[in-house]
Amino acid sequence: MNLDNLIANISKGDTSSFEKLYEKTKKTTYHVALSIVRDRSLAEDVVQSAYLSILRNAATYKVGTNANAWIYTIARNEALLVKKRCEREFPVNEQENIAMFGSKQIDEYGLLIDTARRILPEDEFVILLLIAADGYKRREISEMLSLPVSTVTYKYQCATEKMRKALAE
Numbered sequence: 660m661n662l663d664n665l666i667a668n669i670s671k672g673d674t675s676s677f678e679k680l681y682e683k684t685k686k687t688t689y690h691v692a693l694s695i696v697r698d699r700s701l702a703e704d705v706v707q708s709a710y711l712s713i714l715r716n717a718a719t720y721k722v723g724t725n726a727n728a729w730i731y732t733i734a735r736n737e738a739l740l741v742k743k744r745c746e747r748e749f750p751v752n753e754q755e756n757i758a759m760f761g762s763k764q765i766d767e768y769g770l771l772i773d774t775a776r777r778i779l780p781e782d783e784f785v786i787l788l789l790i791a792a793d794g795y796k797r798r799e800i801s802e803m804l805s806l807p808v809s810t811v812t813y814k815y816q817c818a819t820e821k822m823r824k825a826l827a828e
Contacts, residue, residue, distance in 0.1 A: 662726030670717035681710060687803070688734045690788040695738035697776045705741050709734040727803040778825050783818035790815055
């Protein structure tokens with residue numbers, strides 16, 4: 660079942676369609692949120708808020724438009740609201756303050772994401788995560804983000820080059 664049908668069913672109160680929609684889109688939604696708020700726990704909160712908003716506003720979705728872009732926009736807007744609320748807070752580097760987080764183990768995947776989050780602009784960070792972590796094709800990302808495939812490819816190449824340089828240092 661495609662996303663348009665799932666959203667239409669959600670607007671009619673079908674909870675199983677909501678579960679299917681969530682399973683199909685949760686990774687992308689999380690990475691969109693993470694690219695903006697740049698904090699894993701905040702990104703999880705944003706995802707929860709975004710899906711509540713999707714559930715409340717499913718009836719306003721116009722079937723036949725880009726469902727991925729609609730979901731991405733909701734997640735983006737929720738993330739921007741959270742980011743605006745948190746602007747007065749200061750970030751804490753997990754590597755420098757490992758004891759603060761209750762663990763002395765270092766999560767290499769998390770450190771890679773943290774590094775990418777620090778050095779990459781938002782658009783490159785999203786594209787890198789969608790390709791490398793979620794396995795989306797450039798064409799699919801192009802449709803989701805309403806960008807030309809060549810732009811997605813260029814930004815991905817820029818992001819991987821910046822990551823290579825950062826990890827080499």
